[in-house]
Amino acid sequence: MAFVAVVYTILFYVAAATFVAGLVYKVVRYTRTPAPLPIPTMPAPLTKTGAAVRVAREVVIFESLFRSDKWLWLFAVMFHLGLVLVIVRHLRYFVSSHLGLVWTLIALAQPFGKYAAFALMAGLAALLARRFMLVRIRYITGPSDILLLLLLLAIGASGASMTFVSHTDIVGVKAFFLGLMMFSWQPLPADGPLLVHLFLVAMLLIVFPFSKLLHVAGVFFSPTRNQPDTAREKRHIAAWALPLDEQRSK
């Protein structure tokens, strides 16, 4: 195997391990973080199912963001929806074509997925411009906000350059990634845009659990959204306010 394939094999094992271990570590910490007070944002659903539906609306249509900032909502939806289509389209590199139905669905998404790259990049460019142009937002913007947007833009641009300008060997890419998953290592097509794309993706995987990208998991743990309004049905007593003997038995 060529030197570059060896480097990328190691890079992707390190990146995948960091991503999975980091994500598990953070999610376990989230599950152990006490949420001692009922603080759902009112008006809130009265049941747990209702609260689950509310969280689902947050995830799928960014409901509360829509209420608070229409422009940010529009740009965020452009980017995230583009990303979903791009990811579905990318599944063809990781899913073996023997899986009939899954493969058909992935194949159906191909033509749309291709143009989703533009929605993704336009959304990112607008989100970036917003951080420079609005004084109020610029004030609270740190280097990591900018760097993450630039990283995603560079991933999108290097990917689109392969789709629309100079093609890479897709069959070779798929063989390489299926090989990684089966521990049967394969060569990697060594053209510039692909190597840049994959290097940046590995960086994204590594920083993911330690950056604000963790909102992917965090949104499910937000107490203001995931708690039902049961104040009339159930008296809430915080653990530290219970009588001492009850605290000890807990």
Ligand code: HEM
């Ligand atoms: C469960 C899935 C996801 C949900 C519900 C979600 C939701 C959101 C929402 C509502 C915002 C706007 C927040 C604000 O600034 O007030 C946002 C921002 C952002 N999201 Fe996501 N997201 C998800 C997945 C992802 C993924 C997988 C990525 C990238 C790999 C991503 C990258 C970003 C970035 C970079 C921003 C920041 C834009 C900026 O503030 O300049 N998101 N997300």
Ligand code: HEM
């Ligand atoms: C290991 C993971 C990844 C691999 C192997 C990969 C590989 C590729 C390849 C081979 C292409 C060219 C497709 C073609 O010529 O038709 C491409 C395009 C693209 N990639 Fe990736 N990529 C990965 C992850 C990502 C991620 C995480 C993002 C976004 C954050 C992304 C965004 C794009 C975009 C926007 C395009 C152009 C549109 C398209 O063809 O779907 N890629 N990628």
